[in-house]
Amino acid sequence: MTARTLLASLADRWARQGYPQFVWWIPAVMYVSSTFAFVAAIVQRAGQDAVLPAWGLVAVASLPWLVDALGGRLHWLPTVVLATAPVAVLTVLYPVDYDFALFALVMLAGHLGSLERFIDSAIGVGLMAATFVGLSLTGHLPGVGFWLTTLVIGWDIGFIMRFQQLRIDEQERAASDRQSRAVLAERQRIAREVHDVIAHSLSVTLLHLSAARRSLEDDDVDLAEATDALRDAESTGRQAMADIRQTVGLLGVVAGQVHATPDARDIPALVQQFADAGLQVTLDLTGDPALVTPAVGLGLYRIVQESLANVAKHAPASSARVVVDVRRTRQRVRVWNSLTGPVGAPRPDCAGIRGMQERALQLGGALTAGPADHGWLVELQTPSALRCRLGIPSKGLSTRSLQSLASSATETR
DSSP states (O other), rough: OHHHHHHHHHHHHHHHTOOOOOHHHHHHHHHHHHHHHHHHHHTGGGGGGOOHHHHHHHHHHHHHHHHHHHOOOOOOHHHHHHHHHHHHHHHHOOOTTTTTTHHHHHHHHHHHHHHHHHHHHHHHHHHHHHHHHHHTTTTTTTTHHHHHHHHHHHHEEEEEEHHHHHHHHHHHHHHHHHHHHHHHHHHHHHHHHHHHHHHHHHHHHHHHHHHHHHHHHSSSSHHHHHHHHHEEEEEHHHHHHHHHHHHHHGGOOOOOOOOOOOOOGHHHHHHHHHHHTTTTEEEEEEEGGGGHHHHHHHHHHHHHHHHHHHHHHHHHSSSSEEEEOOSSSOOEEEEEEEEEEEEOOOOTTTTHHHHHHHHHHHTTTTEEEEEEEEEEEEEOOGGGTTSSOOOOOOOOOOOOHHHHHHHHHHHOO
16 A cells, blocks of 8 residues: 555545545645654754653654544644643753754644634644743743744644635535536436336327227228228337437437437427327417427427326327417416316326426426316416416317428428
8 A cells, every 4th residue: 555545545534533635645744744843853862862862752742643644533632732741841851953843833733723623723722832932931942933923824824724625625515416416307307208208109109009999899890090000009109219219318428419309399290199199189389489499398398298198198088278378488388188077186196297397397487287177287387477377279270280380390490
């Protein structure tokens, strides 16, 4: 294991103990500088025949650093006492000019400022400053002003490092949270797309299969009509597989690639597809679908798609009306279908309605679904349209009009 790996693991242990997660070279600077100061202090006393006592005092003063290097967390008060007392004794018994042992205390002040709370580190540095003043008053520390200044500067540098590292840690956590939320939102978006594609395709396929079954069960069997219905069901299934592959392929999309998605201009073709499958549905389209952005158009398309899929699933024999009012600044959608039986409230666990409501929120609007006018109504209103009420028209477009709108939407693209 390299020294860099050891220092990185130490920084990780600091983080687990609640300290800021410094990069590996910061503890390296602290330990190397303190070790140099202690060794220099011993060398300074070589001429006094005090190497052995100096070694002993330095060993005691370096205990807090050793405990810290081993991954322990010694309280700041024992740390200050264990480091300061031996240095004070060394200064009094074996005085030298420009004592490097005092620089070890300056490094300790920076250490406290970078790792401990402000009040704790301030008290610790205050105790060391009091020791300096005491040594000066007894005549053992000349130039106490210089040492007090370096002590405060060391503590201030450590405090600044702590503040900056805490901000960096906070920003990294925020960035990680944003990335996680973005990944989750993308997965939910793709899940909604897959759900909408499958629900729509299965609904249309079932309508075609039902038409084929009715043709075969009829006394006057129309094999051509049944064959056409089965062929349409097969075509719808193949298109569904292609759509699902494209949607799932978005998971591995490369930046810069663009995949075509349906928008508001495709709503007439969508309604026509349900009508061709046997659903009694009409469309009233107001405004120019090309005015809305692709994101808004996709949301409107999916809401209409999911609503009609639910009609085909739960009430295939009913009649349905789709009302779409598209403006540049507001959009309104209503999908209503008749019901013959009792009407109940929507289930809270219904994935389709929940997905449509999420899409409505993305559009900045609101979506409601429930019983209305002896039937079932799904209604989307954007904020600017919430002040208005849209009535269901008495009649919708004919099949020929739907085909015309679908063709014009295709040509516009």
